Amino acid sequence: MSAxxxxxxxxxxxxxxxxxxxxxxxxxxxxxxTACGACCAAPDIHALHKPLGVPCTHLGPDQxxxxxxxxxxxxxGVCRSYQPDWVCGEVAPLPTLDARTRxxxxxxxxQHLP
Numbered sequence: 001m002s003a004x005x006x007x008x009x010x011x012x013x014x015x016x017x018x019x020x021x022x023x024x025x026x027x028x029x030x031x032x033x034t035a036c037g038a039c040c041a042a043p044d045i046h047a048l049h050k051p052l053g054v055p056c057t058h059l060g061p062d063q064x065x066x067x068x069x070x071x072x073x074x075x076x077g078v079c080r081s082y083q084p085d086w087v088c089g090e091v092a093p094l095p096t097l098d099a100r101t102r103x104x105x106x107x108x109x110x111q112h113l114p
Contacts, residue, residue, distance in 0.1 A: 036066060043104075
């Protein structure tokens, strides 16, 4: 809930935040990016030659407002099309980018190779 009233999402948007039954529900109110950095660190991003589990070289450090992208205005389409979903609610509360990255990879059954 916000000061403006209850959160209203389209059915499609609501579906993105419906967690699979094997996961405990997280914050249903968080539907925006929290700048946790997990989506810029965990998946491989071919367009940026970024391997799985390695933070993007364009991802800045957390300076109290989250991790910000240095090329946000010119980021590739794969980054532009990413939309927050239930995974964000699962990983964003974790205390470090490393912990968020590990959990993101775990959810998808992926493992970072050293």
